[in-house]
Each structure stands twice: as C-alpha cells, then as structure tokens.
Amino acid sequence: MDLSERDVAPIAEKFLEIKETVNQYVVGHEDLIRLIAISSLSEGAILIEGVPGTAKTTVSKIMARLLSASFKRVQGAVDIQPADIIGVRIYTRDEEEFILKKGPIFSNFVLVDEINRLTPKTQSALLEAMSEQQATIDGETYPLPRPFFVMATQNPYEFEGTFALVEAQRDRFMFSVPLRYLNGEDEFEILWRAQTGRLVWEDYARTLAPVLNPGEIEGMIRTVSAVHVEEPICRYITDLVMATRNHADIRLGVSSRASLALLRGAKVNAALEGRTYVIPDDVKTLALPALCHRLILEREAVIGRVPVDSIVREILDHVEVS
Structure with a gap:
C-alpha cells in the first residue's frame, strides 16, 4: 500500500x-x-x-x-x-x-x-x-x-x-x-x-x-502500518537496542518488544506529523518512553542513583544513523 x-x-x-x-x-x-x-x-x-x-x-x-x-x-x-x-x-x-x-x-x-x-x-x-x-x-x-x-x-x-x-x-x-x-x-x-x-x-x-x-x-x-521506513531507520533502531545490551551501567537491556515499539510508534508519530515516511527524529522522540521502563541497571548504578533516562540520553548522543 x-x-x-x-x-x-x-x-x-x-x-x-x-x-x-x-x-x-x-x-x-x-x-x-x-x-x-x-x-x-x-x-x-x-x-x-x-x-x-x-x-x-x-x-x-x-x-x-x-x-x-x-x-x-x-x-x-x-x-x-x-x-x-x-x-x-x-x-x-x-x-x-x-x-x-x-x-x-x-x-x-x-x-x-x-x-x-x-x-x-x-x-x-x-x-x-x-x-x-x-x-x-x-x-x-x-x-x-x-x-x-x-x-x-x-x-x-x-x-x-x-x-x-x-x-x-x-x-x-x-x-x-x-x-x-x-x-x-x-x-x-x-x-x-x-x-x-x-x-x-x-x-x-x-x-x-x-x-x-x-x-x-x-x-x-x-x-x-503502511508508513514507509527505510533500511537505515531499522538499522538505527537496532543499534539503539544493542547499545542498551552492551552498556556498562545496564545489567539487562531491552527486548525485541522495545524494537517493535520504536518501529510501530515511529510510524504513528510520522503520520501525526502528516508524513508518509519515518525520520530519525520520530525514533528519538519515543526512545525514552519505549526504553527506560525496560532497563535493569547494574547494582553499582543503582547504588550511585544513576538516572535511567540519563543513560538512554547518553545512548542517543552516541549512536548515529548509518
């Protein structure tokens, strides 16, 4: 379609x-x-x-x-x-x-x-x-x-x-x-x-x-569901998810449900903006609400009271769209 x-x-x-x-x-x-x-x-x-x-x-x-x-x-x-x-x-x-x-x-x-x-x-x-x-x-x-x-x-x-x-x-x-x-x-x-x-x-x-x-x-x-998504966007979502699984402060990264949440949500966000295609900002807009509640931090990060949202923002700052 x-x-x-x-x-x-x-x-x-x-x-x-x-x-x-x-x-x-x-x-x-x-x-x-x-x-x-x-x-x-x-x-x-x-x-x-x-x-x-x-x-x-x-x-x-x-x-x-x-x-x-x-x-x-x-x-x-x-x-x-x-x-x-x-x-x-x-x-x-x-x-x-x-x-x-x-x-x-x-x-x-x-x-x-x-x-x-x-x-x-x-x-x-x-x-x-x-x-x-x-x-x-x-x-x-x-x-x-x-x-x-x-x-x-x-x-x-x-x-x-x-x-x-x-x-x-x-x-x-x-x-x-x-x-x-x-x-x-x-x-x-x-x-x-x-x-x-x-x-x-x-x-x-x-x-x-x-x-x-x-x-x-x-x-x-x-x-x-028919909003267009280019391959680099899917790669960007993948890199964000993988970054949560390899971060030093994170004991348990996000599951594939988070990947799908970012993909589906980004499509809807694009439509709400009147676009038929997804851009990286659609993914970035939803990163915090889609990822933060799924992360389990390392004990040291919990003791140090490291905010989960600051870790996700750090990931967003370091992961680039390929």
Whole structure:
C-alpha cells in the first residue's frame, strides 16, 4: 500500500482536534496525549507513573469519549481477582447452564488505575490480553474487541500495600511515561480556570463529542502500518537496542518488544506529523518512553542513583544513523 500525504492528513488533523479538546480542560501533559494517541493507533499499552492528582485518570476518560470507544475502569486493590478483570462463567438456574459474564477487559479502552495494588496473580491476568489481545476463561479463548488499548497507572513513590510489576509485565507496556507536578505557570492556570468556572467536569463533559469511532480508528491503524521506513531507520533502531545490551551501567537491556515499539510508534508519530515516511527524529522522540521502563541497571548504578533516562540520553548522543 503506497501512501500519499492525502492518506495521512486526516490522522494529523484528528490528532490536532483531540489535543485541542483535551487542552480545554487539562493543563499541560501534551506529551502524554501524544503517547496515548500513538499507543492506541499501535494497539499497544501505556504505563503512566506519577503522584496522585496529576490528571492521569481524567486524561484517559476524555480520550475514551473522544475516540467513541467502550471504556471500562478497574480500580487496583488487593482483593481484586483475575475473574474480576477477564470474566467468569456463572451457572444460571433458569437456563440450567453456565453463561459467560465478561469482565471489563472486553472493552476498547481499559484503564487499570493503581495497577501495582493488584496482586501478582491478578496482574498476570492482564499479560495475555496485552500481548495477544485475547482472554482465556475456563480453557476457552475469546478475542478482545478491536481496537484494544490498555492504559495503567501507578504511584512509584508509595510502597505500602503494593506489588511491584515484574520485568515481564513491564515489558508488555509499549510505553511508560512519568508524570510530575506542573510548573508554576501551569499550576496558576489551573487555579484561574477553577476561579473562572472553566474547571467544572460536568459542564466540560457535556461538550465532548466523539472525534473518531472504532471503525475509523481501525482504518487509521491500517494506514499507519503502511508508513514507509527505510533500511537505515531499522538499522538505527537496532543499534539503539544493542547499545542498551552492551552498556556498562545496564545489567539487562531491552527486548525485541522495545524494537517493535520504536518501529510501530515511529510510524504513528510520522503520520501525526502528516508524513508518509519515518525520520530519525520520530525514533528519538519515543526512545525514552519505549526504553527506560525496560532497563535493569547494574547494582553499582543503582547504588550511585544513576538516572535511567540519563543513560538512554547518553545512548542517543552516541549512536548515529548509518
């Protein structure tokens, strides 16, 4: 499939409309909005790490409405069981048979709030869905609706009553993005919007109208998959990934999932910019969210508190496009 600028122009236009609509209520976090758009068009998953009150849940609710997608939210807690997420068969006395009651995972857009409050057993229930877009219940496998997108949040600074995500689970997330407190100007903007009545959720929600429907999203997913990638770009991604596996401060580099995340994400990023081809800057834009959460540092680097993002930036500085 040969693309023209006319094919990708609607994607760029819709993204601009979504971004402007979200910014009417949410202050800052434009990078997060872009990553959610990239993840959804790549049918990936995104992990948002940040302190409470940084609009993680609000952004996801707005995006789900704008994408006209079925939306379900799972609140992380230690008493949540796998069946509460994927579903369970229930015996009905009237029909004298077991009927499948599907869980919230059978939605287009699934938000798992505070995922690290789920037990490891329950966390693992998400692995199959995130990797293979299917769920197995009582030995039977059921496909999940398309498009399918998972967004999870966690507070990395709170440890009581939490269960850290294991490496295999973190690797399933296409991107991870840290959310920090806003700067002074953005904090003032929030206060002023509240003072002038522009921060009332009920009023804002009434103005939200779907920008895309699931069918249009499916079409865009097919379009971005055809964005052109030259061999040097694939070589550049390979060199970045190999650099993480050979760095002195890194004990465990990134997997091939990271390579694919960079490739697929770079295609979507190019389309959001109105291009039919990938350039190195598309890869560089996504390097931090695609690589940082997958790296395990050497003990000395951990003790020395070497920031993971500084290591990835160092790699970006040293690896050149061939």
